[in-house]
Every structure is written in C-alpha cells, then in structure tokens.
Amino acid sequence: MKRFFKKHMPVVLFILLLAVLWEVGTRIFQIPHYIIPRLSDVLVSMVENSGLLARHFVITLGEALLGLAISIVLGTLSAIWIDSSSLARKTLYPLVVASQTIPIIALSPIMVMWFGYEIGSKIAVVMLFTFFPIAMNTADGFRSADPDIGELLRTMGAGKRELFLKWKIPSALPEFFTGLKMAAAISVGGATLGEWLGGEAGLGMYTKRAANMLRGESVFSGVLLLSAMGIMLFLAVLALERICLSYRKESKVGQ
Amino acid sequence: MSIKKGQPGEQGLERVAGASGTAAEAAATNAFAHSENNEPAGLSVSGLTYAFPGGPPLIEGLDLHIGQGEFVSVLAASGMGKTTLFRLLAGLLEPQAGAITIGGMNRKEQAAKIGYMPQKDCLMPWRTVLDNAALGMELSGTPKKEARQRVRELLPDFGLAGTEAKYPHELSGGMRQRVSFLRSLLGGGELFLLDEPFSALDAMTRVSMQEWLLQIWEQHRKTIVFITHDIDEALLLSDRVLVAAKAPVAELVEYPVALTRPRTYETMLSEPFVALKRQLLGHFGHAHTAASLEGGSR
Incomplete structure (x- = not known):
C-alpha cells in the first residue's frame, strides 16, 4: 500500500492541482457556467442528481460491456481463422487492417438504420470501435508464436488441438491483452456515440440533452463519469492481464 | 594408456566425478525408466536427399546406419546441414x-517417438521450470501430478534444485539448457537426437554434463545421435564419429572410437584419445584446404 502511494503520488497531486486551477480559474476570470462551470457546481450537480446519473451510468456501462464481449468473441474467432488458413490471412487480414482507415463515426448512423434506436445500435457501434483492435492484435499474437517451440511439440507427438492450446494460445495472450486494453478504453466512446445518434437513456444521451439546455455543470458531470468509466474498464483489463500473465511480473520489475 | 595425474584443474575434475556419483546414477535410472519398456531403436537412412526450395542440395543420396543402443556423433563445420539432417x-x-x-518402422508410415533436443532451449516463457520439464510426459498422457513428481525428483541432479517455481527468464542460460535437456529425457522415446545440447553451457558444467550423459547411456544403451562441432566432445562420448567433410553431404566419413568404457574426463588425456583427435583434426584441416584450393568442386 505504501509503495502504491509512493508510485502514484505524483499523478494524484497533479490531478488535485488541476482541480484547484479549475475552481480558482473559473472564479477569477468569471467564466460563464455554460462554457466551463465551476468544479464545485459540477460536484454539487452530481450529488443532487446522483440517482439519475447512476441509472444512466449503468446503462452506458452495460452497452459498453456487451459490445466489448461480442467483440472479444468475434475478434478472437476471426484471429483464429486468419491464423489457421493462409487464404484467410491473404484475404481477411488486409481487409481488417485497411478497415482501420475507415472513419467509424461515419459508419455509425448506418448502425442506427440497421439496428434501430434501442440498445442494439449502441452495441453495434461499440463493436465497430472495439472489434478491430482485438482481432488484429490477437492475429498478430498467434503469428508471433515461436515456431521452434511448435516444432518441438510436434516431435513430442502433439496434435493440432494440443498445439493450439499449449502453444498458440499462451503465445498470443500478451498481444490479445494489448488489443483488449485499447478496446476497453474506447468502448465507452463507442457507447456514448451510439447514444448521441438516438437514444432514450445513458450518460451520452444525458450529456447531449444537458448541452442542448446549456447546463454546463450537468454536461461536465456526465463527461467526468464517462471518463471514470473508461478508466475503470481499462484498469479492470489491466488487472486481468496481471493475473493471466503473472509470469512476466518478475521481468517487469527488472526493467 | 597413460593418464597424466596432478594436472592443473584436477581438483575441479574430481568435484565433477563426485557429483556424478550414485545420486546421478539413480537420476539416470529414473530419467529413462519412463520409456523402459521400449526397445532402443536403430536408425537407417538410405538415399536421403534434401534441398531447401530453390537452393542447391544440402544432402544428396546419404546412407547412414546406426545400430540399436549405439552412441554416434555427427561432426561437421557450421552450415553443412547438420541441423537440417x-x-x-x-x-x-x-x-x-x-x-x-x-x-x-518407416518414418512416413509411423511417427516414431523421438527425444529431440534442439540447439535453442525452446522453453515456454509462460511455464515454470517444473511444467516446462514435464511437457513431454504431459503430451504422452502421464497424469500431471505424476509428471510433476518425477520432475521434482530429478531437479537436484540437474543442478536445478529450488528452481521448480521459477520461469525461464529468471534462469541463467546454462540452467535453461539443463531444463530443456531434462524435458527431452522425460519425453520418452526410442531414439534421442541431441543437437549441440551442451554448446550453451559453461566449461565446468559442460564437463559434468558430458560425464553424466555417458553414465546414463552406459547403463541404458539408448540410441543417441549427437550433433556437435567439438571434436573432444564427440570423441569422449561416441562409439563412432561421423564426419561430414564436403557439401553437399553425400557420405559421412566414419571414425570408430575404440576407447574403453567407462570413460571419464581423464580419458581425454590418454594417448589413444590424442591420436584420434590428431587424426580428426588432420581430416578437417585437409578437407578445408582441399575445398578452398579446388573451389569446393571436389
């Protein structure tokens, strides 16, 4: 615990400094509340609307998690497919890479057209954001598996299934987590965008409506909560990674 | 046979000899007990030809016979295709x-079980020493608990005591190689292919491992094919040394090693050993000179 504080003290102090600058700055320069509300007003608004915010928070979190879960399944399956067939590697993989250049935001309204205004379209937008990092990193991970270890396993009589379970999967795990961390961080953005395009609930909808009503403190409380959600998801994946890849811990200390 | 006594380094040699006493013998018994019911396999190769796609042939019409329970070293300069063989x-x-x-059995018809130890240690970074060494047994269906128990028993004799829960990146290069060796031994098999297994070890460890391997082999007479570029190592360990002198490898020149067994490190100081070594060095020197003079066309 002591080490934790020692390590993270600088960033905590920096955040506190920013908070003080925010509060003092908005008071000194008399900035209108619809441009930048005072931090204290944002916090008060948060407490006053805590019930409502909690409900919207859970909805947005649910959308992000569901989209992420489907992306993990589809992304991993695609990666396995790409790795197992040279035809898939030649056709699917370049497409997956090229698709990263498509502005996903421009595709998002199509999701609304396809999946309607209910939760389906939000999940679809989250998937648009999170599928590619997971699929691509996992495919790269499978490819990075040391072929010499695979050959050794073959001389020991390992079949396809054993090669996959004992060699490919553990080899790809680090890169899978790299992709998952990226995906977790942007999944909240995807859910927010999905709600902006049309929705009845969620923090994205909340901030959009608050902005329409020029209620700066409500917009900011929504944004702060969305950021917290993104950080929370990222840290959750980080924790999972530490558990699954505990064997790397020693070397990290050494670096 | 004249064995020189009192040479510098003798103390170290005695330490090694002590280390490979009864404990190591017991370890050796255990290591091979797993595949005890299998007959040691002979190896026959005829007309073997191989070239990398688009490249010149590396091996051309090679014939090779290795008897059951024989220890044969293949000695060749780098790039001759030892590892390819x-x-x-x-x-x-x-x-x-x-x-x-x-x-x-024909290789094509039935994949014989082979204890293959590659040059690189090929340890899995996500597995502990214990689970890395147990890999071969795990794949041949030994229950995990039993496999781990067997590894635990052998770790001290491999100089790996107390490392069972460590990961490969926490070990020295020599220790990693010993884990790899232990894994090949425990994998069972009728024929053991060792590809320069000791090249990564420090000199002292290397000597004790060579003696250790000799002891195992003398007790159990498994068929071992051993790749090395070290003439001393090849002579100390083998019944026969096969030398690949020119590329592509069409034949291996045979040097029988008629030194009495059991051999120890002191054997390397004996007259017959030195004579054989001189002969082999001559062979290499001659082959190289000839190849460079005639542009390798001979």
Whole structure:
C-alpha cells in the first residue's frame, strides 16, 4: 500500500492541482457556467442528481460491456481463422487492417438504420470501435508464436488441438491483452456515440440533452463519469492481464 | 594408456566425478525408466536427399546406419546441414528422396517417438521450470501430478534444485539448457537426437554434463545421435564419429572410437584419445584446404 502511494503520488497531486486551477480559474476570470462551470457546481450537480446519473451510468456501462464481449468473441474467432488458413490471412487480414482507415463515426448512423434506436445500435457501434483492435492484435499474437517451440511439440507427438492450446494460445495472450486494453478504453466512446445518434437513456444521451439546455455543470458531470468509466474498464483489463500473465511480473520489475 | 595425474584443474575434475556419483546414477535410472519398456531403436537412412526450395542440395543420396543402443556423433563445420539432417530425422522436414527407418518402422508410415533436443532451449516463457520439464510426459498422457513428481525428483541432479517455481527468464542460460535437456529425457522415446545440447553451457558444467550423459547411456544403451562441432566432445562420448567433410553431404566419413568404457574426463588425456583427435583434426584441416584450393568442386 505504501509503495502504491509512493508510485502514484505524483499523478494524484497533479490531478488535485488541476482541480484547484479549475475552481480558482473559473472564479477569477468569471467564466460563464455554460462554457466551463465551476468544479464545485459540477460536484454539487452530481450529488443532487446522483440517482439519475447512476441509472444512466449503468446503462452506458452495460452497452459498453456487451459490445466489448461480442467483440472479444468475434475478434478472437476471426484471429483464429486468419491464423489457421493462409487464404484467410491473404484475404481477411488486409481487409481488417485497411478497415482501420475507415472513419467509424461515419459508419455509425448506418448502425442506427440497421439496428434501430434501442440498445442494439449502441452495441453495434461499440463493436465497430472495439472489434478491430482485438482481432488484429490477437492475429498478430498467434503469428508471433515461436515456431521452434511448435516444432518441438510436434516431435513430442502433439496434435493440432494440443498445439493450439499449449502453444498458440499462451503465445498470443500478451498481444490479445494489448488489443483488449485499447478496446476497453474506447468502448465507452463507442457507447456514448451510439447514444448521441438516438437514444432514450445513458450518460451520452444525458450529456447531449444537458448541452442542448446549456447546463454546463450537468454536461461536465456526465463527461467526468464517462471518463471514470473508461478508466475503470481499462484498469479492470489491466488487472486481468496481471493475473493471466503473472509470469512476466518478475521481468517487469527488472526493467 | 597413460593418464597424466596432478594436472592443473584436477581438483575441479574430481568435484565433477563426485557429483556424478550414485545420486546421478539413480537420476539416470529414473530419467529413462519412463520409456523402459521400449526397445532402443536403430536408425537407417538410405538415399536421403534434401534441398531447401530453390537452393542447391544440402544432402544428396546419404546412407547412414546406426545400430540399436549405439552412441554416434555427427561432426561437421557450421552450415553443412547438420541441423537440417536432424530435422529430417525428427520428421520436421520432408526429404525429396530417400527413406528413414527408425526401429524397423518407416518414418512416413509411423511417427516414431523421438527425444529431440534442439540447439535453442525452446522453453515456454509462460511455464515454470517444473511444467516446462514435464511437457513431454504431459503430451504422452502421464497424469500431471505424476509428471510433476518425477520432475521434482530429478531437479537436484540437474543442478536445478529450488528452481521448480521459477520461469525461464529468471534462469541463467546454462540452467535453461539443463531444463530443456531434462524435458527431452522425460519425453520418452526410442531414439534421442541431441543437437549441440551442451554448446550453451559453461566449461565446468559442460564437463559434468558430458560425464553424466555417458553414465546414463552406459547403463541404458539408448540410441543417441549427437550433433556437435567439438571434436573432444564427440570423441569422449561416441562409439563412432561421423564426419561430414564436403557439401553437399553425400557420405559421412566414419571414425570408430575404440576407447574403453567407462570413460571419464581423464580419458581425454590418454594417448589413444590424442591420436584420434590428431587424426580428426588432420581430416578437417585437409578437407578445408582441399575445398578452398579446388573451389569446393571436389
């Protein structure tokens, strides 16, 4: 615990400094509340609307998690497919890479057209954001598996299934987590965008409506909560990674 | 046979000899007990030809016979295709022509179990020492608990006591190689292919491992094919040394090693050993000179 504080003290102090600058700055320069509300007003608004915010928070979190879960399944399956067939590697993989250049935001309204205004379209937008990092990193991970270890396993009589379970999967795990961390961080953005395009609930909808009503403190409380959600998801994946890849811990200390 | 006594370094040698006493013998028994019911396999190769796609042939019409329980070293300069030959024997490469028979079975028809120890340690970074060493047994269906128990028993004799829960990146290069060696031994098999297994070890460890390997082999007479570029090592360990002198490898020149067994490190200081070594060095020197003079066309 002591080490934790020692390590993270600088960033905590920096955040506190920013908070003080925010509060003092908005008071000194008399900035209108619809441009930048005072931090204290944002916090008060948060407490006053805590019930409502909690409900919207859970909805947005649910959308992000569901989209992420489907992306993990589809992304991993695609990666396995790409790795197992040279035809898939030649056709699917370049497409997956090229698709990263498509502005996903421009595709998002199509999701609304396809999946309607209910939760389906939000999940679809989250998937648009999170599928590619997971699929691509996992495919790269499978490819990075040391072929010499695979050959050794073959001389020991390992079949396809054993090669996959004992060699490919553990080899790809680090890169899978790299992709998952990226995906977790942007999944909240995807859910927010999905709600902006049309929705009845969620923090994205909340901030959009608050902005329409020029209620700066409500917009900011929504944004702060969305950021917290993104950080929370990222840290959750980080924790999972530490558990699954505990064997790397020693070397990290050494670096 | 004249054995020189009182040479510098003798103390170290005695330490090694002590280390490979009864404990090591017991370890050796255990290590091979797993595959005890298998007959040691002979190896037969005829007309073996291999070239990398688009390249010149590396091996051309090679014939090779290794008897049951024989210890044979293949000695060749770098880049001659030693490792390629091993990969062919291990079934990792398909030859363009020729047949490989292990223990009377054609390589193509039945994949014989081979204890293959590659040059690189090939340890899995996500597995502990214990689980890395147990890999071969795990794949042949030994219950995990039993496999781990067997590894635990052997770790001290491999100089790996107390490392069972460590990961490969926490070990020294020599220790990693010993884990790899232990894994190949425990994998069971009728024929052992060792590809320069000791090249990564420090000199002292290397000597004790050579003696250790000799003891195992003298007790159990498994068929071992051993790749090395170290003439001393080849002579100390083998019944025969096969020398690949020119590329492509069409034949291996045979040097029988008629030194009495059991051999120890002191054997390396004896007259017959030195005579054999001189002969081999001459062979290499001559082959190299000839090749460079005649542009390798001979």
